[in-house]
Amino acid sequence: MELLNALILLLNYTIVPAITYGSQLALGAIFVTLIYGVLRFANFATGDMMSFGTMFAVLLTYYFQSIGIGLGILPTALLTIPFAIIAMILYMLFIDNFVFKYYRVKKSAPVQLAMVSVGVMFVTQAIIRIIIGPFDRRFLDGEKFILKASEFKEMTGLNEGLTIKSTQAITVVVTIILVSILFWFLNKTKTGTSMRAYSDNEDLALLSGIDPKRVVMITWIIAGFLATVGGVLYGLDKSYKPFVYFNNMLPIFAAAIVGGIGNPFGAFLGGYVIAFAEIFVTYAYKKFFTYLLPESLEPDSLVQLLSTDYKFAVSFSILVIVLLFRPSGIFEGKKI
Amino acid sequence: MSFFEGNKMTAGYGNGPDIINSCTIKVDRGEIVAILGPNGAGKSTAMKAMLGLLNLKSGSVVIDGQEISKLSPQDRVKKGISFVPQTKNVFAELTVRENLEVGAFLREDDVNKVIEEIYNLFPILKEKSSQVVGQLSGGQRQQVALGRALMIKPSILMLDEPTAGVSPIVMDELFQHIIKVKETNVGIIMVEQNAKQALSISNRGYVLVTGENKFEGSGDELLNDPEVRRSFLGG
Ligand SMILES: Nc1ncnc2c1ncn2[C@@H]1O[C@H](COP(=O)(O)OP(=O)(O)O)[C@@H](O)[C@H]1O
Numbered sequence: 124m125e126l127l128n129a130l131i132l133l134l135n136y137t138i139v140p141a142i143t144y145g146s147q148l149a150l151g152a153i154f155v156t157l158i159y160g161v162l163r164f165a166n167f168a169t170g171d172m173m174s175f176g177t178m179f180a181v182l183l184t185y186y187f188q189s190i191g192i193g194l195g196i197l198p199t200a201l202l203t204i205p206f207a208i209i210a211m212i213l214y215m216l217f218i219d220n221f222v223f224k225y226y227r228v229k230k231s232a233p234v235q236l237a238m239v240s241v242g243v244m245f246v247t248q249a250i251i252r253i254i255i256g257p258f259d260r261r262f263l264d265g266e267k268f269i270l271k272a273s274e275f276k277e278m279t280g281l282n283e284g285l286t287i288k289s290t291q292a293i294t295v296v297v298t299i300i301l302v303s304i305l306f307w308f309l310n311k312t313k314t315g316t317s318m319r320a321y322s323d324n325e326d327l328a329l330l331s332g333i334d335p336k337r338v339v340m341i342t343w344i345i346a347g348f349l350a351t352v353g354g355v356l357y358g359l360d361k362s363y364k365p366f367v368y369f370n371n372m373l374p375i376f377a378a379a380i381v382g383g384i385g386n387p388f389g390a391f392l393g394g395y396v397i398a399f400a401e402i403f404v405t406y407a408y409k410k411f412f413t414y415l416l417p418e419s420l421e422p423d424s425l426v427q428l429l430s431t432d433y434k435f436a437v438s439f440s441i442l443v444i445v446l447l448f449r450p451s452g453i454f455e456g457k458k459i
Numbered sequence: 460m461s462f463f464e465g466n467k468m469t470a471g472y473g474n475g476p477d478i479i480n481s482c483t484i485k486v487d488r489g490e491i492v493a494i495l496g497p498n499g500a501g502k503s504t505a506m507k508a509m510l511g512l513l514n515l516k517s518g519s520v521v522i523d524g525q526e527i528s529k530l531s532p533q534d535r536v537k538k539g540i541s542f543v544p545q546t547k548n549v550f551a552e553l554t555v556r557e558n559l560e561v562g563a564f565l566r567e568d569d570v571n572k573v574i575e576e577i578y579n580l581f582p583i584l585k586e587k588s589s590q591v592v593g594q595l596s597g598g599q600r601q602q603v604a605l606g607r608a609l610m611i612k613p614s615i616l617m618l619d620e621p622t623a624g625v626s627p628i629v630m631d632e633l634f635q636h637i638i639k640v641k642e643t644n645v646g647i648i649m650v651e652q653n654a655k656q657a658l659s660i661s662n663r664g665y666v667l668v669t670g671e672n673k674f675e676g677s678g679d680e681l682l683n684d685p686e687v688r689r690s691f692l693g694g
């Protein structure tokens with residue numbers, strides 16, 4: 124009984140949230156890795172692009188709510204995602220055409236493109252501030268819980284409750300669908316194969332008749348999906364605050380690098396590695412040990428390795444360790 | 460008039476000096492032509508000029524009587540000219556089969572049939588079809604490179620040092636494959652360091668020195684020319 128309580132406690136406070144957070148990071152990390160693999164630069168506007176897409180979902184959610192359109196028990200935001208994706212893609216293609224393309228045609232060094240992306244980041248931040256402002260916004264509606272702690276306790280008779288929020292379930296389901304389609308596209312379709320070929324050996328891809336303009340466009344389209352969906356899922360689960368999206372870039376880049384930059388499947392797994400590491404290291408295990416240990420051995424302290432205030436230190440440490448010891452990432456696998 | 464000709468080509472990289480000077484290379488279908496010469500002579504450059512990877516300052520490139528000097532490399536590929544570069548000539552992170560599929564990117568018809576033909580020509584590729592090319596041996600990679608280039612069913616195949624860095628046994632094997640390709644009525648231009656062996660399977664050969672045609676003739680003529688022997692074939 125005590126053991127079960129301890130397990131439920133871990134499940135509720137670490138595993139379920141980590142799977143959710145990991146999925147959100149994974150989408151961002153695949154976005155980073157894809158841009159790096161195909162367009163060959165580290166996109167520092169990643170976080171703010173995700174924020175940009177989410178902003179449209181937030182605004183449209185408010186609009187849909189005001190005219191009474193909704194999805195019942197599901198969040199209205201799900202309905203707005205397709206529109207937000209389109210806006211995001213248009214913005215990305217616009218930026219690419221007026222900013223990145225110039226440096227790509229000039230064959231600028233990747234570090235130069237990365238610096239340019241910092242510029243894009245500031246511009247994107249400013250646009251977001253003008254349109255929606257810097258404040259914290261909640262846009263989740265519909266049924267909040269799939270399983271409430273009280274219901275769970277009643278069902279099982281345990282002390283500890285297990286909560287499953289609808290945003291957690293939605294995150295996992297949507298991530299699985301999106302990522303499956305993406306990997307099917309990259310690995311099984313002619314266009315996907317041509318993208319991987321272009322990323323692997325640009326000159327030979329050109330000699331094989333692959334059109335680089337098309338590859339670039341499709342890359343941004345996929346990026347638009349990943350950025351918007353990842354951003355909206357995160358915003359629904361926590362809240363939408365533009366500055367937080369900028370901050371999330373650290374764990375997202377860490378995930379992409381842990382997975383081997385340029386390797387989409389690695390980035391996907393990397394998202395979970397970072398999320399689990401962050402949550403396991405910052406969780407206070409006092410109650411967990413209270414269940415497991417005899418009274419005499421019960422800990423007095425919180426048994427927390429690191430305060431949640433320092434959660435970014437976890438991604439940062441992993442990033443540094445991976446870059447020092449396994450710069451090609453910890454997973455084997457095909458590059459994009 | 461040959462099927463594929465680079466006539467009096469003069470070209471350099473960007474605004475740099477001319478690397479090839481009034482250089483002429485010709486090949487007919489079903490023929491193997493070797494380009495020989497010392498390192499840095501401009502052999503690769505001549506090939507790139509024929510494919511349009513650099514612009515001609517003067518001269519022309521003609522296929523089947525049609526002038527193509529102004530076409531982009533991609534458009535020349537569509538005309539049936541395939542090129543296997545000296546380095547990075549495969550997609551190392553893709554599987555053998557995917558390499559072939561990408562080679563057929565411009566084809567609209569059923570790619571599977573062409574892939575089967577390539578497998579018949581290079582049986583090892585069938586065996587390794589789902590392996591990532593980066594894990595293959597040098598000789599096998601060169602076969603993937605040839606196979607990829609053949610996927611558009613080219614009339615002309617240009618090979619830049621197809622046997623670089625492989626053992627003598629593998630070199631012989633690759634040359635046998637190249638002969639098989641020739642027998643499918645493809646015209647082949649190849650740059651080679653292994654001059655003697657290359658000439659022994661070639662119908663004709665050119666010797667380039669500092670970007671200019673220095674000698675040319677049939678394989679036997681060049682092999683037996685005392686001056687060519689002394690300066691390029693090691694006595
Ligand atoms: N991409 C390039 N840009 C500038 N110069 C080049 C380039 N490639 C080759 N060269 C120069 O052109 C000359 C001929 O090179 P190349 O055609 O590769 O010789 P070969 O293939 O006969 O060994 C060399 O002097 C080389 O330095």
Ligand SMILES: [Mg+2]
Pocket residue numbers: 502503504545619650
């Ligand atoms: Mg060369």
